[in-house]
Amino acid sequence: MPADFYRPVEGGLQCTLCPFRCRLRDGDTGACKVRRREGDRVLTATRGTTVEHWSSVERKPFYHFRPGLPLLTLAPPGCSFRCDYCVNHRVSQYGRDPDSRVAPRDTDPEALVRTAAERGGGIALSYSEPSLAAELTLELGAHARTSGVPVVWKSNGFLTPEAVERVAPVLAAVNIDLKAAGEEEHRRLTGAPLAPVLETIRSMKAAGVWVEISTPLIPGTSAEDEQLARIAEFVAGLGPDTPWHLLRFTPTYRMHRQRPTSPERLGSAMRIGRDAGLRYVYVERALGAEGRATRCPGCGAEAVSRGVWGQAESRLRDGGCPACGERIAGVWNDVGANEGNRG
Ligand code: SF4
Numbered sequence: 001m002p003a004d005f006y007r008p009v010e011g012g013l014q015c016t017l018c019p020f021r022c023r024l025r026d027g028d029t030g031a032c033k034v035r036r037r038e039g040d041r042v043l044t045a046t047r048g049t050t051v052e053h054w055s056s057v058e059r060k061p062f063y064h065f066r067p068g069l070p071l072l073t074l075a076p077p078g079c080s081f082r083c084d085y086c087v088n089h090r091v092s093q094y095g096r097d098p099d100s101r102v103a104p105r106d107t108d109p110e111a112l113v114r115t116a117a118e119r120g121g122g123i124a125l126s127y128s129e130p131s132l133a134a135e136l137t138l139e140l141g142a143h144a145r146t147s148g149v150p151v152v153w154k155s156n157g158f159l160t161p162e163a164v165e166r167v168a169p170v171l172a173a174v175n176i177d178l179k180a181a182g183e184e185e186h187r188r189l190t191g192a193p194l195a196p197v198l199e200t201i202r203s204m205k206a207a208g209v210w211v212e213i214s215t216p217l218i219p220g221t222s223a224e225d226e227q228l229a230r231i232a233e234f235v236a237g238l239g240p241d242t243p244w245h246l247l248r249f250t251p252t253y254r255m256h257r258q259r260p261t262s263p264e265r266l267g268s269a270m271r272i273g274r275d276a277g278l279r280y281v282y283v284e285r286a287l288g289a290e291g292r293a294t295r296c297p298g299c300g301a302e303a304v305s306r307g308v309w310g311q312a313e314s315r316l317r318d319g320g321c322p323a324c325g326e327r328i329a330g331v332w333n334d335v336g337a338n339e340g341n342r343g
Pocket of ligand 1: 015016017018019020021022029030031032033034035080132
């Protein structure tokens with residue numbers, strides 16, 4: 001489909017969607033491999049999706065946004081990053097890795113929103129990089145506005161400020177991966193600079209989008225205490241109520257010879273987050289139900305419990321602790337969509 005997010009510059013058309021800001025001559029493909037110049041326009045493969053299935057909001061993961069919300073999940077192809085540990089590399093490395101042979105199907109944004117509305121759910125763009133599907137997101141958002149269907153992203157946050165400004169108003173929530181604390185480590189892991197990711201996180205938060213952060217514990221970089229402490233410090237700087245998800249590394253793709261993160265390492269990473277002042281630090285699986293539980297920062301009572309497959313049981317009352325009433329930051333079902341969204 002024809003893309004948006006580009007402008008004429010000397011010697012070509014410049015894509016303005018991500019900070020690579022590729023200059024495209026006729027026939028060129030961008031670094032993301034999903035945008036291509038053809039004559040005097042740019043086309044994108046990201047109006048199609050490689051996946052269309054129902055999942056739960058907890059599996060993205062979002063733990064403080066509408067517990068139990070079913071999400072019609074789409075995965076337009078491609079990614080602006082090229083991480084060696086990507087579990088979704090067959091979708092994300094579309095056009096870059098010969099092993100990625102997915103064929104995206106065209107989408108009907110209006111029908112997708114209608115389907116989500118009929119089930120009382122939302123729409124998620126996940127598994128690959130949703131920001132490369134900014135046009136699709138805007139279309140979904142335009143249809144979703146009148147039906148109250150939330151649109152959410154699980155993203156790498158690698159967008160230009162002008163792209164963030166356009167997409168933030170249609171997004172209800174984003175979970176952004178913060179993969180390293182330093183420029184050098186981030187470039188090594190992803191092939192891209194870190195600073196724009198930090199800027200996107202701050203801008204999404206400032207725009208009123210509900211923000212949760214995920215950090216994969218990658219051996220040799222983000223799994224190290226020093227990196228984790230600096231990432232935790234940044235997340236705490238967004239506000240101590242910002243949920244921080246620690247993602248266990250499992251051997252895959254070009255890192256299939258590495259060992260998975262041990263439960264002890266994940267436990268110690270949780271402590272690093274709490275020492276930084278974060279109130280809500282989570283591990284989806286390796287630490288059992290306790291790693292998925294939301295506890296009141298005031299009295300310690302369990303306010304939301306979650307199962308392995310995302311089913312949630314919320315005991316919140318008016319967005320507060322069931323025992324002492326202290327407010328738990330989030331967008332909760334019992335206080336209406338988007339209340340408490342400035343946690
Ligand atoms: S999205 Fe990024 S990588 Fe892709 S063409 Fe645009 S600037 Fe280049």
